[in-house]
Amino acid sequence: MRFGERLIQTGVSFKVEPGTIFAIMGGSGCGKSTLLKHLVGLLPPAKGCVAYHGVDYWAADEATQSELRSGFGMLFQSAALWSSMTILENVCLPLERQGKLDQAQREARAREVLEWVDLAKFADFYPADLSGGMKKRAGLARAIATEPPLLFLDEPSAGLDPISSKRLDNLVLDIRKRTGAAVVFVSHELPSLFAIADDGIFLDADSKTPIAHGSPSTLRDTATHPTVRAFLAREEPPAAPGSPPVSAADSAPGSAPAPAADPVPSAAMPQTASP
Ligand SMILES: Nc1ncnc2c1ncn2[C@@H]1O[C@H](COP(=O)(O)OP(=O)(O)O)[C@@H](O)[C@H]1O
């Protein structure tokens, strides 16, 4: 993974089994969102391969890529809802793209999914009228509307209060149970990581390479790398050579600086027609 001359991560290698919930972990700026973009077809990696059922996505032709993408649901860090459309219209978008249902069926389906995320009463609202947690849930509804076999979630519970966050975790577990989807998610939220992830990878910004691989709860109990321990067990993080000691509070996952804004939907969703 690199931007021009700047190496972001190297040696990133993992496999996500069907039906697993896989966490991408690591401090701010280590490349988690970038990795998701490599996975969902938004940004080609500088080197390497992203394969789905043995098909190399970035080496495939446009038709194959498009077919693969139709199996992906994505929730962006900022939810990335279309502000000029109602929540219902936003959730209908992937269903339209899928082209299997007529308009009445699409609306019925969108209302059903909004019910799951407890937003049935807000179908006709615009994104600006919803709280942050509600937008996240609306984004999740849009991501799951077609019941994609693969779901990618970028910090689904960041910035939510503990109750909303727990509810979102339960929703993700529910979706997996209902559809058997595999879920790849980025999270800083320890309770979420421990509650829902079966497996995961930990990216390190300093060494620019993954430093741990496994379920967050196993890593919490067994990881020896001080950065992983600091993240998952909230221990004192290692001091960089020559730098003054950092307090645990400074580097606790919850206090990480706000991540950069997501791409605007038009750039971020290659399959979506411009409004
Ligand atoms: N489009 C871009 N061009 C150049 N650098 C970028 C771009 N997007 C992200 N970066 C840089 O790549 C690094 C990883 O970013 P990102 O994947 O957003 O990290 P994370 O999601 O783990 O916080 C950061 O240092 C960020 O500044």
Ligand SMILES: [Mg+2]
């Ligand atoms: Mg990010």
